[in-house]
Amino acid sequence: MNTKQLERIHTGKGFIAALDQSGGSTPKALLQYGIQEDRYSNEEEMFELVHEMRTRIIKSPAFDSRHILGAILFENTMDRSIDGQLTADYLWEQKGIVPFLKIDQGLAEPENGVQLMKPIPGLDDLLKRAVQKNIFGTKMRSLIKEANPAGIKQVVEQQFAIAKQIASYGLVPIIEPEVDIHMADKGQAERLLKQEISALLSALGTDVKVMLKLSIPSEDDFYRDLIQDPHVVRVVALSGGYTQAEANDKLAHNHGLIASFSRALSQGLSDQQSDDEFNALLAQSTEAIYKASIT
Structure with missing residues (x-):
């Protein structure tokens, strides 16, 4: 790194x-x-x-x-x-x-109110090539369309499992569980999402660094504690369909x-x-x- x-x-x-x-x-x-x-x-x-x-x-x-x-x-x-x-x-x-x-291969079909990432065949080879080509970090996107606790848990678990694989190559993974800005219960989805992310951050090895890419939250400064987490290099926001x-x-x-x-x-x-x-x-x-x- x-x-x-x-x-x-x-x-x-x-x-x-x-x-x-x-x-x-x-x-x-x-x-x-x-x-x-x-x-x-x-x-x-x-x-x-x-x-x-x-x-x-x-x-x-x-x-x-x-x-x-x-x-x-x-x-x-x-x-x-x-x-x-x-x-x-x-x-x-x-x-x-x-x-x-960007390393993901797009989204799987909706299930449990979310779209997980499709499998990423040849990921190890891609990560090796990224290192050879002086890439610093990676990005992968999932999509949350409903405040479904089981679905949101699956999204975050999948993201963190692949993030560990990425970090093992000395790359910094950007974890992107996008929350659909048009959903009715966006705030509730964000509460569930933050809970799951916090739990998995605290389980990471001390030297593992990640970034988070999140939809701009409904409640101002809602992600402040994630921004301050020692595992988190930076929290960035996606525009998600909003105009500039x-x-x-x-x-x-x-x-x-x-x-x-x-x-x-x-x-x-x-x-x-x-x-x-x-x-x-x-x-x-x-x-x-x-x-x-x-x-």
Whole structure:
């Protein structure tokens, strides 16, 4: 584990950029960016376009270490290069931004009011490659759709079991049990979730470090005790379908909680924009998300 990177994520001011939409959500991400499906005819061309989009974001002067602590990539981006350097090395060496890797393979069918992660075949090989490519940590997402105690317990147990496997490679896992922002009993789901996370954090070995990526809670500062837990490097928040303005407003009411936005970060960016327009809008977004993250 890179101690400089660990220190940066643990104490740095800023937020984590999520640039990790993968195979299933890539066409949608490209569409939001103004690239229609008729611009590519196969997966390779699609991934090439998405890499161009991410490269444009990463190389933008607005994408800087003054605002951004880390960036989450997906496997295809990790394997590609920017200006002849592997993406993770470019992020850290040229930008001072810590690289993370999304490792999950998407969500299983709903059961017990939740969607667990699908099995992750070849995870050990992927983690070995991540270490070789100088990745600092990983991210994996589950989804909670109801305040179902059995389902929430399953989600957290699955997350922590895989997190231990990840930590054994010297990587820092981001545990992401997203709570659906549209559910009626969101507050109750969050109470159950916090209880399960706290129990499993206290059972971790003393040297195991994790991060948590959670929906912005219904009750302000609800995750304060998790933020202060010695096992937790950082607690970050997902935008979860809120607009950037809504997400920033809610985030600012939670002290110590920082953003890890995906859609809310790239909101409004377009392939059709000139570099000046693109960079100006990205600068506006990073500044606003940064301000909401340092409360």
